[in-house]
Amino acid sequence: MAGFDHILNWRLLSGSHPFPGPDGGTCINEAALVAAGLPYRAIRSSDECPPCFSRPLAAYALGLNDAMPDGERHRLMAFVLRLSGSADTPAVEAERTAFLALESIRSLLPPLLERAGFAALTTRCPAAADLDEALAAARSAAWAGGARAQAASGQRAWVSGALAAAVSRTASAAIRAAEDPRCAAEIAEGVAPFAPGTWARAAVILDGALRIGRQAPDIDLFAARDRLDAARSAAHA
Template identity: 70%
Template sequence: MASGFEHILHWRLLSGSHPFPGPDGGTCINEAAVVAAGLPYRSIRSSSDCPPCFSKPLAAYALGLNDAMPDDQRSRLMAFVLRLSGSADTAEIEEQRTRFLALESIRRILPPLLDRAGFADLAARCDEAQDLEAGLLAAQAAAWRGGTVAQAASQQRDWRRGALASAIARSAVAAVKSATDARSAAEIAEGASPFTEGVWDSAATILDEALTIGRQASDIDLVQAQERLDAARASAS
């Protein structure tokens, strides 16, 4: 995965959507990608706001990560700023991307969270899932067990175990939804991040790999992209 773009492009990513890029950047990843590609700036609150040339599931996952990542991690998404415009593909490819994001999030992000709670059997089921259907069944089981343990922990006033179990339930429910909603795949990482290490590394790698499925974004000259971003920042100031 490419790195260093946060320094080369001199742009700062922020959670949420913003009316216009501020002096330090101040946009989400998809808004930065729009500007870098030379397209008219637009406010993006969901993947449906992206230009038609953006892959909707990839944009949705990137936006979900953008809004969930802490400030000290979000800049790593700049590595993808030149890879979103022009990535739109056929309905079949977009479905394949959505299923990939869902399955790989179940395989890579849920197991460490489940292991942390002592749910080794469910962690193994997620890790070993050979297809999305098996992964979804494992996630459904994790959601049920997490909810059950969270309720019991609340009754026992075991707040630490309850918080972990609740995070498992939320992440697992998001995993089930991610089969048809790519942004929910990002919510798996969001739920797991307070309890396990390396979550954002895994999420960024999953996005990197998903971007290799189907049509690749058109080449955008790095110098040109920097000039466009600089011009947008200058016009805001």
């Protein structure tokens, strides 16, 4: 959405913040609070979001927010108006959690596996028909990466060992993502140093998860901008 972050005139930063800074200076969920007209609060985890926020979506967005480099975090501004009011039934929230895990394994993990030379797993992950198949592939990747990292350590092959360790660590996060949506963001964090375009793909995954179930009510873009400007002014009056 061209110009979206410019219109809102807000800057996203990692971590939670008691008050917005002079250039914005909040995380994605804190900005979403103010844009929707809700009372401002520092948010350190998705559990601190209001009940109208989908917990899986807020957790994934917060994980990306804190892991993204400053030059990439602006991608999340397109979601500021889509979080408040997104909460849905437990079944829908479970579907969102599964989607985040499945799509992260399918689209984020393969470039890291390819870089590490795990050819069979590189094709197995995107071909997973469902979450069970994807998790099985992730378990295989975690085991294969750990075994290769251990062997590389014994051979003092530090570079290949570090890459294999990254595979094991990131695939392990993928396994946990089936229960914890924030771990899906850890997949992106683990892959990003080795695969250009990872953060853009992670934003696409967030967009897909937001399209499942209840959609946030329309919030006027310019009203949201005025609320954000007012919050910033009040904090520094």
